[in-house]
Amino acid sequence: MKYDFKQIEPKWQKKWEEDNAFCAEDHSSKPKYYTLVEFPYPSGAGMHVGHIKAYSGLEVVSRKRRMQGYNVLFPIGFDAYGLPTENYAIKTGMHPRAVTDKNIEKFTSQLKRVGFSFYWSRVVDTTEEDYYRWTQWIFLKMFEKGLVFRDTALVNYCPSCKVVLSNEDSQGGKCDICHSDIVQKSKAVWYLRITEYADKLLEGLEEVDYLPNVKQQQVNWIGKSTGAFVNFSIKELDEKLRIYTTRPDTLFGVTFMVIAPEHPIIEANRDKIKNIDALDAYREECAKKTEFERTQLVKDKTGVRIEGLTAINPVSGKEIPIYISDYVMMGYGTGAIMAVPAHDERDYAFAKKFGIDIVEVIKGGDISKEAYAGDGEMVNSDFLNGYTNKKDSIARMIEYLSEKGIGEMGVQYKMKDWAFNRQRYWGEPIPIVHCPACGIVPVPYNELPLKLPTVQHFEPGEGGESPLAKIDEFVNCKCPKCGGAAKRETDTMPQWAGSSWYFLRYIDPHNTEVFADREKLNYWLPVDWYNGGMEHVTRHMIYSRFWHKFLYDLGEVPVAEPYAKRTAQGLILGPDGEKMSKSKGNVVDPNDVVDVFGADVLRTYVLFMGDYGSAAPWNESSMKGCKRFLERFADLFDLVKGEGVTPKLESAIHKTVKKVSLDIEELKFNTAIASMMGLLNEIYDVGSITKDELTVLVRLLSPFAPHLCEELWEMLGGEGLCSLAAWPEWDEAKTVDSTVEVAVQINGKVRATVELPVNCPAADAIATAKANEKIIPLIEGKTVVKEISIPNKIINIVVK
RNA sequence: GCGGGUAUGGCGGAAUUGGCAGACGCGCUAGAUUCAGGUUCUAGUGGGGGCAACUUCGUGGAGGUUCAAGUCCUCUUACCCGCACCA
Numbered sequence: 001m002k003y004d005f006k007q008i009e010p011k012w013q014k015k016w017e018e019d020n021a022f023c024a025e026d027h028s029s030k031p032k033y034y035t036l037v038e039f040p041y042p043s044g045a046g047m048h049v050g051h052i053k054a055y056s057g058l059e060v061v062s063r064k065r066r067m068q069g070y071n072v073l074f075p076i077g078f079d080a081y082g083l084p085t086e087n088y089a090i091k092t093g094m095h096p097r098a099v100t101d102k103n104i105e106k107f108t109s110q111l112k113r114v115g116f117s118f119y120w121s122r123v124v125d126t127t128e129e130d131y132y133r134w135t136q137w138i139f140l141k142m143f144e145k146g147l148v149f150r151d152t153a154l155v156n157y158c159p160s161c162k163v164v165l166s167n168e169d170s171q172g173g174k175c176d177i178c179h180s181d182i183v184q185k186s187k188a189v190w191y192l193r194i195t196e197y198a199d200k201l202l203e204g205l206e207e208v209d210y211l212p213n214v215k216q217q218q219v220n221w222i223g224k225s226t227g228a229f230v231n232f233s234i235k236e237l238d239e240k241l242r243i244y245t246t247r248p249d250t251l252f253g254v255t256f257m258v259i260a261p262e263h264p265i266i267e268a269n270r271d272k273i274k275n276i277d278a279l280d281a282y283r284e285e286c287a288k289k290t291e292f293e294r295t296q297l298v299k300d301k302t303g304v305r306i307e308g309l310t311a312i313n314p315v316s317g318k319e320i321p322i323y324i325s326d327y328v329m330m331g332y333g334t335g336a337i338m339a340v341p342a343h344d345e346r347d348y349a350f351a352k353k354f355g356i357d358i359v360e361v362i363k364g365g366d367i368s369k370e371a372y373a374g375d376g377e378m379v380n381s382d383f384l385n386g387y388t389n390k391k392d393s394i395a396r397m398i399e400y401l402s403e404k405g406i407g408e409m410g411v412q413y414k415m416k417d418w419a420f421n422r423q424r425y426w427g428e429p430i431p432i433v434h435c436p437a438c439g440i441v442p443v444p445y446n447e448l449p450l451k452l453p454t455v456q457h458f459e460p461g462e463g464g465e466s467p468l469a470k471i472d473e474f475v476n477c478k479c480p481k482c483g484g485a486a487k488r489e490t491d492t493m494p495q496w497a498g499s500s501w502y503f504l505r506y507i508d509p510h511n512t513e514v515f516a517d518r519e520k521l522n523y524w525l526p527v528d529w530y531n532g533g534m535e536h537v538t539r540h541m542i543y544s545r546f547w548h549k550f551l552y553d554l555g556e557v558p559v560a561e562p563y564a565k566r567t568a569q570g571l572i573l574g575p576d577g578e579k580m581s582k583s584k585g586n587v588v589d590p591n592d593v594v595d596v597f598g599a600d601v602l603r604t605y606v607l608f609m610g611d612y613g614s615a616a617p618w619n620e621s622s623m624k625g626c627k628r629f630l631e632r633f634a635d636l637f638d639l640v641k642g643e644g645v646t647p648k649l650e651s652a653i654h655k656t657v658k659k660v661s662l663d664i665e666e667l668k669f670n671t672a673i674a675s676m677m678g679l680l681n682e683i684y685d686v687g688s689i690t691k692d693e694l695t696v697l698v699r700l701l702s703p704f705a706p707h708l709c710e711e712l713w714e715m716l717g718g719e720g721l722c723s724l725a726a727w728p729e730w731d732e733a734k735t736v737d738s739t740v741e742v743a744v745q746i747n748g749k750v751r752a753t754v755e756l757p758v759n760c761p762a763a764d765a766i767a768t769a770k771a772n773e774k775i776i777p778l779i780e781g782k783t784v785v786k787e788i789s790i791p792n793k794i795i796n797i798v799v800k
Numbered sequence: 801g802c803g804g805g806u807a808u809g810g811c812g813g814a815a816u817u818g819g820c821a822g823a824c825g826c827g828c829u830a831g832a833u834u835c836a837g838g839u840u841c842u843a844g845u846g847g848g849g850g851c852a853a854c855u856u857c858g859u860g861g862a863g864g865u866u867c868a869a870g871u872c873c874u875c876u877u878a879c880c881c882g883c884a885c886c887a
Contacts (some may be wrong), residue, residue: 217883221883244886332886333886609813609825614813624825677824753820785867786867796868
């Protein structure tokens with residue numbers, strides 16, 4: 001058969017659409033299977049081949065599941081709110097709505113050309129009123145339950161994007177969107193109390209099937225640590241200075257304290273501090289530094305002693321100095337630490353620089369040279385002396401602290417509450433009203449959606465205020481509570497809001513009464529398999545698990561964890577081995593590949609190029625191998641003869657069906673395709689195949705190259721669509737050969753191979769080996785020390 | 801610094817989990833077909849030695865366990881990813 005992809009690909013895509021072939025039924029007697037891929041952000045650049053790889057994995061799984069008789073939901077949508085679109089709109093003068101529509105159209109046409117079996121009737125777009133109405137609804141529910149709060153705090157602020165960023169969006173001190181240095185700024189911020197769900201997010205990981213590194217990254221991100229809070233008395237004040245420590249058992253080694261430059265105790269006691277000018281100077285210096293600079297100066301410790309305030313070690317009663325230093329962060333723990341220079345590297349460096357006493361409380365190191373962080377016997381510690389086990393000494397100290405009312409056990413998380421507002425236009429309006437009389441008032445549920453006004457100018461304000469603040473008809477409103485004049489919140493939600501629950505909307509995308517019908521949620525949840533990029537493991541994944549768990553606690557969804565299984569694909573690198581990017585000019589457009597090679601070749605190649613979870617460079621000449629494979633596969637049609645196949649080939653077919661079936665489940669697409677290539681070579685060696693056997697192979701290949709396989713299926717007289725035909729079964733008995741070739745080693749080196757019946761008894765196997773003409777001279781005249789026969793694998797004869 | 805990972809031909813990568821290293825594909829070499837080719841076909845292709853059957857070395861490096869190690873153990877080097885003054 002001539003492989004004319006330009007003719008057959010549009011033909012079958014049209015047919016699938018006409019037949020509604022990939023429809024997911026809400027009420028079906030078939031078992032359900034929900035496969036989810038991360039919906040794209042529709043950027044102006046269009047899709048690149050990385051998107052194709054990201055979707056091809058579960059595309060194959062979804063197609064296989066349908067053929068196995070499952071009712072499959074494999075949806076797609078668009079995560080369309082966000083800064084790149086808005087920035088592009090500002091630059092070009094187009095409205096973000098128009099830009100978004102145009103980009104979605106482009107993405108849709110690209111996806112359709114590849115022949116993905118998405119169920120297109122359930123597309124969601126996070127920027128549509130019908131969708132963000134429910135994003136706002138969930139926000140209001142969180143508000144109602146006390147999970148939304150407003151605080152004025154130091155926030156990460158990007159001076160270039162003019163926007164407040166969450167902790168997650170400012171990793172490494174750089175803006176996640178434009179990569180400028182971020183600065184700390186004091187601002188009124190809306191927070192979602194995600195820390196309240198820290199333990200649930202952690203515990204939930206035990207019941208899900210995520211890749212180990214995905215789990216690990218989430219555990220690290222949540223960053224739970226247990227220790228103790230301890231209150232230190234200040235000689236000159238009535239108030240206490242509260243610290244957090246993971247090693248309360250080293251309290252006898254505390255020789256000074258350090259607080260963050262922003263710690264409120266300074267402002268509160270300016271009159272008692274003798275060197276307030278020096279402190280102010282230092283604090284001003286710190287404020288000027290970006291977070292990035294601050295974390296760069298790891299080696300060189302700076303700080304100023306607070307003159308006029310003296311702390312008292314609560315267990316030894318000794319007076320100790322207090323310093324301010326920027327190595328203590330206001331954002332973690334209590335913003336104050338007890339310093340144990342003998343057993344903490346940072347405290348050690350600080351103590352050395354400022355000439356502070358270093359008291360050893362754990363034996364095992366040499367504290368004249370460096371801090372010792374290891375385990376050992378407790379010394380200089382009164383009632384803890386002689387303890388050698390860290391766990392016991394900590395427990396004993398916490399017990400003591402509780403008895404005396406000095407402190408108590410405590411837990412801390414690295415994860416911080418989620419800063420949830422952005423001073424930009426292209427996002428969901430936050431449904432809150434500020435009333436001079438009533439304060440903060442939520443927009444009533446029946447007024448949702450609170451629509452984003454259509455305006456011509458949406459540049460951010462110079463002072464960092466939202467573009468919406470300039471729109472009087474939006475801002476001015478009546479208080480829903482008292483009816484008086486009030487003003488709307490003008491900030492919008494961050495990009496991560498819409499994507500935090502989109503998998504729920506796919507279940508019932510056109511519902512106007514609720515975000516999704518409960519019966520349908522019961523049927524479809526949880527997502528059986530979610531695949532996406534590693535870059536979303538600590539943001540989108542954590543956020544959406546948080547929202548889902550919140551909805552679960554509300555009783556709105558039937559399961560506690562949204563995703564039963566999570567895997568990740570590796571990047572496609574440019575032909576130069578570098579990460580694909582517009583600026584490097586190494587981006588490959590899937591449309592170009594489809595034009596020249598066809599969708600089936602593209603699909604096969606992105607899965608064949610290497611391990612699915614690892615990064616691999618794009619290599620066009622390597623793709624030719626896939627092209628040849630599909631062409632030669634198409635030509636099998638001309639080899640069809642009625643005569644039956646040899647037992648050897650029949651066995652090879654059963655082995656291949658088994659291998660492909662199992663490999664798909666483990667995302668080992670490269671070896672699945674390799675085994676089909678190997679089988680193809682065998683068939684060509686034989687020179688013929690029967691029609692029945694070919695229909696098996698066509699079905700086996702169809703998840704990878706569905707257009708070609710539909711065409712062959714039709715030519716072979718198959719019933720209905722190949723995409724919905726039964727997945728081929730293998731006969732285990734036929735995957736086992738009657739004889740095997742076994743290698744014969746002498747002293748561990750292969751010297752011959754012998755043909756043996758399967759599961760040949762060891763004695764017979766060794767006898768056969770010893771009778772082999774190549775082996776005889778090698779053992780003649782020597783003493784046989786040991787004979788090993790591993791059935792069906794190897795024979796090793798040890799001689800001296 | 802902490803956490804996770806990787807290292808196999810000229811290249812992408814296989815290896816049933818301790819059992820013939822290099823499947824499959826690219827590339828390369830030689831030959832055939834073709835006016836031509838980003839065509840197709842045949843044979844070969846880890847390094848060294850040999851006309852050859854064969855032989856020897858070989859999975860980042862150094863040791864070790866074992867009849868047998870890419871795979872297990874100890875040490876070590878390089879690179880990648882995530883977090884990072886987290887108390």
